[in-house]
Amino acid sequence: MFIGIDLGGTKTKIGIVNEEGLLTSSISIDTEASLGYETVMKNIKAAIAGLLKQNNLIIDDIASIGMGVPGLIDYEKGEIIYCTNLSWYNVDASGYLRKHFDVPVYLENDATVAAYAESLFGSTKEAASSVFLTLGTGIGGGIITDNKIIRGSHGAASEIGHMVIGENFYDCNCGRNGCFETFASATAMIKYAMHRLEDPSIESSLRKKADKLEAKDIFDQASKGDKLAQEIVNRTAKYLAIGIVNIYNILDPELIAIGGGVSKAGKAFFDLVSSMAGSMTLSKHVKYARIVPAELGNDAGIVGAAFLGMQA
Amino acid sequence: MFIGIDLGGTKTKIGIVNEEGLLTSSISIDTEASLGYETVMKNIKAAIAGLLKQNNLIIDDIASIGMGVPGLIDYEKGEIIYCTNLSWYNVDASGYLRKHFDVPVYLENDATVAAYAESLFGSTKEAASSVFLTLGTGIGGGIITDNKIIRGSHGAASEIGHMVIGENFYDCNCGRNGCFETFASATAMIKYAMHRLEDPSIESSLRKKADKLEAKDIFDQASKGDKLAQEIVNRTAKYLAIGIVNIYNILDPELIAIGGGVSKAGKAFFDLVSSMAGSMTLSKHVKYARIVPAELGNDAGIVGAAFLGMQA
Incomplete structure (x- = not known):
């Protein structure tokens, strides 16, 4: 199983996806962007924990976490360079998640995530x-x-x-x-x-x-x-x-x-x-x-x- | 050793290149585009044969032949789709050379060939x-x-x-x-x-x-x-x-x-x-x-x- 996060300026969607690309469980939360980076990440952390519990899963059942971000990524550092909608600059979002969940964490631009999903399971497969x-x-x-x-x-x-x-x-x-x-x-x-x-x-x-x-x-x-x-x-x-x-x-x-x-x-x-x-x-x-x-x-x-x- | 061909509308340059990318011997011939595809390819064939002889080489000394073409290539077929300057359409130039010289032959667009050369040995290496x-x-x-x-x-x-x-x-x-x-x-x-x-x-x-x-x-x-x-x-x-x-x-x-x-x-x-x-x-x-x-x-x-x- 994998966890996918779709970070948005207003709502953030988080889901558990199986090996076939099927979304088995998901939740949509308020991003609360105005409260700042730490609060947003805490909200996401809590939502992941809740989603795991609700599905009787532990983090060891999860192969990796990925997050689509409306902004620019430094792939070498695994950091967000900037995210205009959320006023984030140089934040280590993957480090944050990795600290709380001991699995690999990947970041990607959100339009590219959508392109990738289409290429795996959609119009361009x-x-x-x-x-x-x-x-x-x-x-x-x-x-x-x-x-x-x-x-x-x-x-x-x-x-x-x-x-x-x-x-x-x-x-x-x-x-x-x-x-x-x-x-x-x-x-x-x-x-x-x-x-x-x-x-x-x-x-x-x-x-x-x-x-x-x-x-x-x-x-x-x-x-x-x-x-x-x-x-x-x-x-x-x-x-x-x-x-x-x-x-x-x-x-x-x-x-x-x-x-x-x-x-x-x-x-x-x-x-x-x-x-x-x-x-x-x-x-x-x-x-x-x-x-x-x-x-x-x-x-x-x-x-x-x-x-x-x-x-x- | 390799053979490289730079096909142009007026002149065609042919050379022997060693493993380090050094041009060891070359010749420039008139393309004679107006005489048609067969003549142009015969000229190139003769120039390659001459170049090999002049350098005391036989075709077995050559790993492959590559040709840069001012036109569009069908890479699967190894054919030239078109070459406006020479009025060529759908010609099997790699097949022609392979028939006369028993080595792999590769075609590529000429601007891409220059880009590739720069990336191997020049400004973008x-x-x-x-x-x-x-x-x-x-x-x-x-x-x-x-x-x-x-x-x-x-x-x-x-x-x-x-x-x-x-x-x-x-x-x-x-x-x-x-x-x-x-x-x-x-x-x-x-x-x-x-x-x-x-x-x-x-x-x-x-x-x-x-x-x-x-x-x-x-x-x-x-x-x-x-x-x-x-x-x-x-x-x-x-x-x-x-x-x-x-x-x-x-x-x-x-x-x-x-x-x-x-x-x-x-x-x-x-x-x-x-x-x-x-x-x-x-x-x-x-x-x-x-x-x-x-x-x-x-x-x-x-x-x-x-x-x-x-x-x-």
């Missing part, structure tokens, strides 16, 4: 080399090459959301202009909608939702024939295709999987993105990666984290 | 993971991760010159707009100069060279204080930095090496690019790859090709 993109508030990425996670020489690889792909009307949170995630995330769709709605001559059903507009509304209204919504969906698909074709031209993976909110847009959107990407490929003699929706749901973070020991 | 960019007519790329060449699932990886990084005033040869090589190759510098010189109010010493302007002239005039030349050098450095930081954010290599004509611009240009890239990094907590000039000269193509068997 047939592929030795795949790229996973999660489209939500931003764009997270994970790269698997020959069944190995690509972490980079300083743990900073697969930050695909910050690949510059064009010029945009607003700057990215990172301070630069043109990042992939400012064109093709859920946030990007909403920002572009609000930008276009500044023009009072534009008639659109999106205007009613204005302040609480979500990406889902834009997809819904596009399918109902709203012109502005359709324009936004087309723009999103175009830039998603540009980013994907950049990945073709750099990594040429076997499969590209898309997860996160935008991935629930349905087959029509995937067909549109695939067709646009197909028209942008460098060589017509190459059959590039298919673009597929992610298959694993919310548990991917726990399951992927639980299996991190296989990458050590 | 200290690094397990590196990216090589050659800036000339276009931008060629080679990616080494954990001492392994990254070829992609369909042999189409490391086409970094066709990563879209912005919007440009002219389209790329590939048919798209915004490719890295339209911003940061030698050709890109010249095209931008000509574009700016269309404005008759601009005074610049580059105007005299106009029709036969080279990247070197632009660097020379910039160092002499020509305002337009300086503007072009700054623009080139900026976009080169954008492309390099994209590579940081995707692959996070240990080192990035730059070869080709533009790399001869000197230390001031490398310092400018490094400083610009440093200001664009995603995390200030990470010490990203240094940007270094390639070290190997024209022989890199032969030497890298000769050692391709080590990657098989």
Whole structure:
């Protein structure tokens, strides 16, 4: 058995996963990020202890603990370099857990954990080399090459959301202009909608939702024939295709999987993105990666984290 | 001993390389691309036979033959998928050589061969993971991760010159707009100069060279204080930095090496690019790859090709 932890800014999910990748028991706790690193780790420690007890297990039944983290990892030291959402800098989270539970502990970036879970049990399990993109508030990425996670020489690889792909009307949170995630995330769709709605001559059903507009509304209204919504969906698909074709031209993976909110847009959107990407490929003699929706749901973070020991 | 072949559109270089990577004997022949595939391969075959004889060697003294090709390879079949400069499509060049010389034969993209040679004996030999960019007519790329060449699932990886990084005033040869090589190759510098010189109010010493302007002239005039030349050098450095930081954010290599004509611009240009890239990094907590000039000269193509068997 393995323990997987999916650390989030608000909620943290912890689960026991068996050798087949089945989540046999899990718990979701409040992260209580505002109370600081020590409290968060104490909460996680207590939750693990509770989960073991509840399942009549002892720590000797657990082969390893893995944790997915919304931040950057120093893999040599086993430390978290930083974790913006939680205001953590240089904390030895694996050392903390190892002190309380005498098993190997592994840390990994959360988007990479999701990519890894998909490659083990989900949409990319047939592929030795795949790229996973999660489209939500931003764009997270994970790269698997020959069944190995690509972490980079300083743990900073697969930050695909910050690949510059064009010029945009607003700057990215990172301070630069043109990042992939400012064109093709859920946030990007909403920002572009609000930008276009500044023009009072534009008639659109999106205007009613204005302040609480979500990406889902834009997809819904596009399918109902709203012109502005359709324009936004087309723009999103175009830039998603540009980013994907950049990945073709750099990594040429076997499969590209898309997860996160935008991935629930349905087959029509995937067909549109695939067709646009197909028209942008460098060589017509190459059959590039298919673009597929992610298959694993919310548990991917726990399951992927639980299996991190296989990458050590 | 190994044989390395550097196939070019005009000249083809063939050499004998020893176990230490030393080129012991070489010859340069006219490729005669216009006479077609069979003639080109016959020329290469004859040159190899001549080279062996001249060095009192027989084919049994040769461990393997490797060839760098300006095109795309099907690694499973050992065939060239296409080679635009030579108008070759789906030709079994390794089968041809193997038929005449009873040794293993390996094919590889030429920019990747140069990257590999640098990683074995040149600028990136200290690094397990590196990216090589050659800036000339276009931008060629080679990616080494954990001492392994990254070829992609369909042999189409490391086409970094066709990563879209912005919007440009002219389209790329590939048919798209915004490719890295339209911003940061030698050709890109010249095209931008000509574009700016269309404005008759601009005074610049580059105007005299106009029709036969080279990247070197632009660097020379910039160092002499020509305002337009300086503007072009700054623009080139900026976009080169954008492309390099994209590579940081995707692959996070240990080192990035730059070869080709533009790399001869000197230390001031490398310092400018490094400083610009440093200001664009995603995390200030990470010490990203240094940007270094390639070290190997024209022989890199032969030497890298000769050692391709080590990657098989």
